[in-house]
Amino acid sequence: MEAAAESRCPNCFTVPLSTPCRRCGWASGLDNPPPALALGTLLDGRYRIGRVLGHGGFGITYLAWDENLHLRLAIKEYLPRDSATRAPDGVSLAVYSGPAAEQFAYGLERFLEEARALARFDQHPGIVTVKSFFRAHGTGYCVMDYVEGLTFKQYLAQQPDGRLAFDQALKLLMPVMDALRAVHKDGLLHRDITPDNIYLTRSGRVKLLDFGAARFAAGEHSRSLSVILKPGYAPEEQYRTRGQQGPWTDVYSLAATLYRAITGQVPPDALDRLESDELMPPSRLGAGIRPEQEAVLLKALAVRAVERFESVEALQRAWKEAASSSSAPEQNPIDSAASSQKPSNAETPRVTQPSRASNVKRKPNVQKKRLSPLILLIPLLVVFAFLIFPYHSTIPVSPSPTYSLPTPDASSPASQPNFADGMAAFDRGDYQQAFAIWQPLAEQGDANAQFYLGKMYFNGQGVAKDYSQALQWYRKSAKQGFAQAQNNLGSMYTNGEGVAQDDAQAVQWYRKAAAQGADLAQFNLGLMYAKGQGVAQDYSQAVQWFRKAAEQGDAEAQFSLGVMYANGLVPRTLN
Known part of the structure; x- marks a missing residue:
């Protein structure tokens, strides 16, 4: 029998309830930051609000618990910051007067229309499923499947040189093209395709997120495009009030996203290209791409719509024809030098950013500390930030938004059906079945399975809680370069769980994960430097690691940097 919501963590809905929560770090007295709904708020008589998953300019996405079906979902609330804010009652919205009120009403209708339209694609593997939508408290809510993974932007950021090989990038984006074909056939446009809105799930699927109907409607109605369009990704017709948009938009x-993935650079703004087109061909930026493939990409990036492919189908046909060419790719010397530094599994990399769903936490006695205005207590301020601020994103992610993720490559053991079956069992709470599936894979050396066995032993999911076994499996996975396991191993050394407490060892494992771009490990490493644990206290190093994590959107690191700036702890050389 599923545990009642009252016996679950109100932040992440983990059972059993504990303070602090072993999964997310929540402690009694903590709540979502304004203007988000408070933890425990009940919507539509069935959806219990949990932590904030994402907060953008047009809404807030929450983790939620469905009290009827007993499962986690994601709920997006329409709350455009330019036209409304939270009312004093803490639940309903207060809409600004004047033109803002009209803009809010217009955008709300588009938001609900989009939810209704996307609900028709509930079986499409490339689109996050919309379960339901409803009006309440003066605004609208969209109920979606709860998915775990990370954005394509985060995935690119953790690559050694911030980019991918062309064939790999194209393969990852093909499911996005399939999803676009489906929505275009129904007369819908996405209008906001960027690496932020492409999502890689932990089961290896690629999904398209955050369709821009409400966002576009707001700009269309207000004539203000600055908060809507993303330079480099938006074509010129989106900047014009009467610009004709269609599948070519x-x-x-999509082509701009691919360009960014293989070159590490965003294309020049479309309006600038109208005046003087200085778009650099990918091959001149070190990308290993055939001339035929490059020609397709550059045509898709044509600044004028009439010169582009008019549909995604036409674009996919062109890719297929280019792939059938017998000419071999001419690798640029720059790319050759860079690729020589990549690990041997670079063609099927695993996303190895760490997970807040695992046993990542600080020492219990540290978590109970409160903020202090004294400069000498800066380390405690940094730790408290971990408890106050949830991971900030613009998509419906889980409490564990970043962790090892297999790419959808058939050669990767983690993408084989039996691993996916284990993930499905794990998601529905059948931990014994998940363990039975993953154990043989782990024994065969699969780092993903080894990590999850460690997690299950640590949390007592499907097996008796056993820190020694958790440590063993995390170590096996960590030695294969699995960053989340490295981070969790560091956490166990920090807390003395299953092993003698050893801050120096913790720092070593955090450093290995941080070097791979894992934002939580970067935050943890910064924390160790700020506190002088396992390493000499060094605020310069703390700032540098906090900044690396903050640049990836880590809210805790952003807060910690703010605290250090406020207290004059940032060396002048780093300002």
């Missing part, structure tokens, strides 16, 4: 944004 999404073709441009």
Whole structure:
């Protein structure tokens, strides 16, 4: 029998309830930051609000617990910051007067229309499922499947040189093209394709997120495009009030995303290209791409719509024809030098950013500390930030938004059906079945399975809680370079769980994960430097590691940097 919501963590809905929560770090007295709904708020008589998963300019996405079906979902609330804010009652919205009120009403209708339209694609593997939508408290809510993974932007950020090989990037984006074909056939456009809105799930699927109907409607109605369009990804017709948009609009944004993935650079702004087109061919930026493939990409990026592919189908046909060419790719010397530094599994990399769903936490006695205005207590301020601020994102992610993720490559053991079956069992709470599936894979050396066995032993999911076994499996996975396992191993050394407490060892494992771009490990390493644990206290190093994590959107690191700036602890050389 599923545990009642009252016996679950109100932040992440983990059972059993404990303070602090072993999964997310929540402690009694903590709540979502304004203007988000408070933890425990009940919507539509069935959806219990948990932590904030994402907060953008047009809404807030929450983790939620469905009290009827007993499962986690994601709920997006329409709350455009330019036209409304939270009312004093803490639940309903207060809409600004004047033109803002009209803009809010217009955008709300588009938000609900989009939810209704996307609900028709509930079986499409490339689109996050919309379960339901409803009006309440003066605004609208969209109920979606709860998915775990990370954005394509985060995935690119953790690559050694911030980019991918062309064939790999194209393969990852093909499911996005399939999803666009489906929505275009129904007369819908996405209008906001960027690496932020492409999502890689932990089971290896690629999904398209955050369709821009409400966002576009707001700009269309207000004539203000500055908060809507993303330079480099938006084609020129989106900047014009009467610009004709169609499938070719999404073709441009998709091509810009591919360009960014293989070059590490965002294309020049479309309006600038109208005056003087200085778009650099990918081959001149070190990308290993055939001339035929490059020609397709540059046509998709044509600044004028009439010169682009008019549909995603036409673009996919062109890719297929280019792939059938017998000419071999001419690798640029720059790319050759860079690729020589990549690990041997670079063609099927695993996303190895750490997970807040695992046993990542600080020492219990540290978590109970409160903020202090004294400069000498800066380390405690940094730790408290971990408890106050949830991971900030613009998509419906889980409490564990970043962790090892297999790419959808058939050669990767983690993407084989039996691993996916284990994930499905794990998601529905059948931990014994998940353990039975993953154990043989782990024994065969699969780092993903080894990590999850460690997690299950640590949390007592499907097996008796055993820190020694958790440590063993995390270590096996960590030695294969699995960053989340490295981070969790560091956490166990920090807390003395299953092993003698050893801050120096913790720092070593955090450093290994941080070097791979794992934002939580970067935050943890910064924390160790700020506190002088396992390493000499060094605020310069703390700032540098906090900044690396903050640049990836880590809210805790952003807060910690703010605290250090406020207290004059940032060396002048780093300002």
